[in-house]
Amino acid sequence: MHLIIPNWAGVPANIGALATLRSGGVSQGPYDDGNGGGGLNIGAHVEDAPQAVVLNRALLGVLLPASPLWLTQVHGHHVVDAGEVDNVPGAVEADAAIATRPGVVCAIQTADCLPVLFADVNGRVVGAAHAGWRGLQGGVLQNTVARMRASGAGPIVAWLGAAIGPGKFEVGADVLQAFTDTAQAPEAAVGASAEMTPAARMAQTQACFTPIAQRPSKYLADIYQLARIALGQAGVTQIYGGGLCTVTDINCYSYRRDRVTGRMASLIWLK
Incomplete structure (x- = not known):
């Protein structure tokens, strides 16, 4: 095992x-x-x-x-x-x-x-x-x-x-939008995000999504980094x-x- x-x-x-x-x-x-x-x-x-x-x-x-x-x-x-x-x-x-x-x-x-x-x-x-x-x-x-x-x-x-991994996790624009909306919500301004503006939090989140060339509205998402952001918000x-x-x-x-x-x-x- x-x-x-x-x-x-x-x-x-x-x-x-x-x-x-x-x-x-x-x-x-x-x-x-x-x-x-x-x-x-x-x-x-x-x-x-x-x-x-x-x-x-x-x-x-x-x-x-x-x-x-x-x-x-x-x-x-x-x-x-x-x-x-x-x-x-x-x-x-x-x-x-x-x-x-x-x-x-x-x-x-x-x-x-x-x-x-x-x-x-x-x-x-x-x-x-x-x-x-x-x-x-x-x-x-x-x-x-x-x-x-x-x-x-x-x-x-x-x-x-x-x-x-971030090289294999293909997602659509709906997933990017869901995380972007969460990043801009007032409750996101806690923990490590407390001193960040909504725009900065949004940019931090969007950096976890890499557009896929020749595939409109498709992205590679970094689930590890998204988790680190969430954990940082939790302190x-x-x-x-x-x-x-x-x-x-x-x-x-x-x-x-x-x-x-x-x-x-x-x-x-x-x-």
């Missing part, structure tokens, strides 16, 4: 975190590891063989203190406390979770969208968020940080997991990770590349 262990500074030893890649499980094509071996698909909603998903989750579970809270993700911005809801797979509709008690595992599933893990440097609260473009534009990262702070978090560190300045493109790296599942594919997991918990 190939894993990513977040490389971030200032995170205390009582916080555990990891992200899965594509290999090390039992799923067969098109959910395999890309080389004919078993894939570690943990998504129960992608038409993989149900027993394969059960076995893959069991393999992952050996590394965890308890069964994760598997959310039904809807590209929104709702945040739950994973320790305060029933841990029934798929029963909780949300795109982010926090935990304040040891042994409660927050989990996010992705195959191009950006997973973001959050750690309180005082070791009291952790969080995980699913940030596709709709969730980013809707404030899922800011909401997760706010929920963590309301639960007693001190300074927060963030880690950006594997996601579709999070220690940001690690980012840069691993799910589309170009065959070790990752990618919906944009393969359409029918599995899901990776990003998980965090208090020990």
Whole structure:
């Protein structure tokens, strides 16, 4: 099983975190590891063989203190406390979770969208968020940080997991407009953006979108930079990770590349 262990500074030893890649499980094509071996698909909603998903989750579970809270993700911005809801797979509709008690595992599933893990440097609260473009534009990262702070978090560190890279994330003018509108809204003038004018915030956001030559109204979007802007608005300045493109790296599942594919997991918990 190939894993990513977040490389971030200032995170205390009582916080555990990891992200899965594509290999090390039992799923067969098109959910395999890309080389004919078993894939570690943990998504129960992608038409993989149900027993394969059960076995893959069991393999992952050996590394965890308890069964994760598997959310039904809807590209929104709702945040739950994973320790305060029933841990029934798929029963909780949300795109982010926090935990304040040891042994409660927050989990996010992705195959191009950006997973973001959050750690309180005082070791009291952790969080995980699913940030596709709709969730980013809707404030899922800011909401997760706010929920963590309301639960007693001190300074927060963030880690950006594997996601579709800026050279592959093609979007339309509607996506650019949605982020531009958000950048100009009064509520955007917080955190690192407090001293910026609406025009400056708009320019900062528009710099994340590169026009595609010969394709009018089409852009390449930098989801990592959009996330850094959102985290800055939330007052999070220690940001690690980012840069691993799910589309170009065959070790990752990618919906944009393969359409029918599995899901990776990003998980965090208090020990």
